[in-house]
Amino acid sequence: MSASDTDAMRRSQGEPAPHSAITLNVNDQVRRLEVDPRTSLLDALREQLRMSGTKKGCDHGQCGACTVLINGRRVNSCLTLAVMHEDDEIMTIEGLGDPDHLGPVQRAFVERDGFQCGYCTPGQICSAVGMLAEVAAGWPSHATADVSAPRITMTDDEIRERMSGNICRCAAYPNIVAAIRDSAEGGPG
CATH class of the missing domain: 3.10.20.30 (Beta-grasp domain)
Structure with a gap:
């Protein structure tokens, strides 16, 4: 046996x-x-x-x-x-931050109201942090307009494609995309 x-x-x-x-x-x-x-x-x-x-x-x-x-x-x-x-x-x-010391993506989600019920938010934020690292490393997506460009342009379509594995049942997508765009551009948050 x-x-x-x-x-x-x-x-x-x-x-x-x-x-x-x-x-x-x-x-x-x-x-x-x-x-x-x-x-x-x-x-x-x-x-x-x-x-x-x-x-x-x-x-x-x-x-x-x-x-x-x-x-x-x-x-x-x-x-x-x-x-x-x-x-x-x-x-x-x-590990990305706490209420007193939010990480940049967390701050952007708060500034842009990138959540409603909040259940998906931890996964959305972790995914956004990983996705931004992929962009910084030059990894193209299916939505990347020019895969040979030295820098990937973070359009709304690019962000949506890269975040497509994270679902928000409340449909806070416009604010999630805005928060990620802000994080990518070093804007609010």
Whole structure:
């Protein structure tokens, strides 16, 4: 009998799955925890580390509410396992700023009223921070007018295309786009 067969038999008999000890670097803090190897990063953040800023929306990678930054790249934390990120730098909305010291994108969202109910806002902001880094690195999108240009022009269409993985049920999109444009241009916020 293989090890996976043994594990499956134990689980079918009501025995808990074996846990893995992992160390995560979240918001520049090393955190140690024990997780079922099947635990999503989203669930580890919310349920074990009690970081409720990252939201569980669809739990299928379709809404973007759970977006975090991993090594500077935006990732839907509901679609990745916590055990896969031991050597990575994970940044959540809590790591981008706090109410007394907002980050630039957070300030722009407040200035432009880029939220209504606010549920999608942490994912929107994390995605915007990652997206602005992609633009700074010169990564084109499907909406980039001139992929050979030395600098990408941040048009509203460019921002909408790049943020298309983040859904706002309240439809605050015009204000979200304005906040991101301000952040990209160093304007209000």
